[in-house]
Amino acid sequence: MSRFTVGDEVIVVAGSGQMASWLYEDKRGVVQAVHESQPYPNDVQLRNGGALCFTDDELMPAAESNPGRRLLNETKGLALGVDTYKAQEVMKAALSPSSSLAPPTSAVNHPAHYSSHPSGIECIEITKHMNFPLGNAIKYLWRADLKGNAIQDLKKAKAYIDIEINRRGEAA
Numbered sequence: 001m002s003r004f005t006v007g008d009e010v011i012v013v014a015g016s017g018q019m020a021s022w023l024y025e026d027k028r029g030v031v032q033a034v035h036e037s038q039p040y041p042n043d044v045q046l047r048n049g050g051a052l053c054f055t056d057d058e059l060m061p062a063a064e065s066n067p068g069r070r071l072l073n074e075t076k077g078l079a080l081g082v083d084t085y086k087a088q089e090v091m092k093a094a095l096s097p098s099s100s101l102a103p104p105t106s107a108v109n110h111p112a113h114y115s116s117h118p119s120g121i122e123c124i125e126i127t128k129h130m131n132f133p134l135g136n137a138i139k140y141l142w143r144a145d146l147k148g149n150a151i152q153d154l155k156k157a158k159a160y161i162d163i164e165i166n167r168r169g170e171a172a
Contacts, residue, residue, distance in 0.1 A: 004031045004059060008031045029051075140160065
């Protein structure tokens with residue numbers, strides 16, 4: 001049975017080996033139909049036009065992409081030394097889509113999974129000082145728990161680290 005129902009707002013995440021999910025990664029849409037007996041049961045109307053069918057593993061509920069909601073779901077309390085009043089204001093802002101405190105995000109310019117680190121630093125600020133393989137490894141480590149398929153992101157990070165090890169080994 002599919003975990004999605006008609007009307008659910010979803011985000012496409014890259015599924016293992018599925019070209020369509022890679023091409024449409026981070027795209028948002030609404031489930032239009034669910035065909036239980038089909039290999040790709042979720043018929044999704046994408047926001048920017050077009051419709052495609054996806055497996056449950058290739059989709060994430062849109063609500064889970066909100067870093068504030070994810071943080072609330074995953075944490076049991078606040079770390080010592082945190083200003084609880086400020087933390088509450090930040091969390092309210094993160095959970096309120098209309099809040100002026102919530103930073104604007106874009107799948108191209110400022111994706112939420114690149115800028116949700118507790119430090120507030122966006123991943124690109126670190127990786128732009130590295131070569132491509134190392135930067136990509138850091139990128140995949142950075143977002144491993146933010147996009148729904150941590151093992152896949154960790155494997156990608158490992159692959160880029162292996163590329164850099166081989167590159168340096170050949171240069172030595």
